[in-house]
Amino acid sequence: MRTVLKLTSALFEDLVQRLREPHGFAAERVAFLKCRPALSATSLLLLAGGIHYVEDEDYLDDPSAGATVGRSGLRKALQSAYMESVSMVHVHIHEHRGRPSFSRTDLRENALFVPDFWNVQPSLPHGAAVFSFDSAVGQCWIPGCSSPSGLEVAVVGSPMRCTWKVSNG
Amino acid sequence: MANKLNLQRQSFLGADSETALGHSRAALVGLGGGGSHVAQQLAHVGLGNFLLIDPDFIEDTNLNRLIGGTVKDVRLGTAKVDIAERVIKAVNPAAGVVKRLENWAEVTAELLDVDVIFACVDSIGCRSELESFARQFLVPLIDIGMDVHESNGEFSIGGQVMLSMPGKPCMRCMGLVTDDALAKEVALYGAAGGKPQVVWPNGTLASIAVGFFMKLVTPWETHKAIPLLLEYDGDLQTVAPSNKLVYLPAYCKHFDSLNELGDPFWTADALAHVE
16 A cells, blocks of 8 residues: 655645744754545545644754754644644655655654654554655554555645655655 | 557657656546547547546437547447547557546545546536545546537537646636536426537637646646636637636635545544555
């Protein structure tokens, strides 16, 4: 079964614009795509319909990582997932063209915090993705599966960017 | 001779256009006067994967406009999806074709796997329902519609092609679907006689619809935005961007809620049935 994250180009443009805004000390910004799932004949779809941005004060001053979200920031994201009954996909952007990749830190942290969303939405898949300007890679944690699966990304717009094939990092 | 379609003459569409088209999947809902044209043209441009949906069989009154339909098909009562498949395979034997002799609402799981849906249906109610479905699952929908209007004993031909792109203005935003029009259609349900239909307006509208599709899936002229609504004046033989576009909101207000996305009855148990 494929797993595909779909978002509109309008949402993607909003996301890129906000994630590129400079922060006082964090080298990059992060956000969470709020998604609803569906099953097609061949795929698990995560349909993004909103963005939960991490607020300025919820970043920690941590030179060892591009962005580190504090406990209050994670708590707000968990609360959003719980209150709105959504799947959460953690996103950040690497400002280049071509296929991005998760860093070792990303992979380690993804494995630690993404499954935490099952504490508030245990029946929903959750994930993480890193975007470049024209590509993406992602991971998806599916209920009942112990390890993440790869996440494809489709940006629905004109032109369609439905060939953003990705691996699990 | 190889079965592979030679697309050398359309290589200007972009270096990866052939690959993009070959990997793309489109659903055609309705394979009558409009859909049969679309199917034929998508075969010629090299679309790799078709999902053909229509529960109907050809009748003798369809022969004035159904591309590929023959007298023999009428005699045999051939399904419209079978005629479309025959047309597609005659052009591009390598094309993948899945046929569903059903209403589209019976094959929604398969519809979720396509990149674009072509709505080639007759009724306002049907195109409205199909658009709601497409919005719910973030699938772009290209709608074509033509009509013949009688006024003072004269007949005028009109029509439109619309790109319903998730997040952008919808058919209600554009006034193509209104409560009044839906109510009138319901009131006329079951009235005897078919709507007037002719081949050339369908061909014009279908060609534009395929042009929309090419702009979506190939790198051709990506810096030029597609007008979301083009109107066809069949009397003057002109096509122009709709005047409504000037007044449209940038974003749709009818399908803007996260709550309207995805499967409303989702449970993790659904995953137990898939590999």
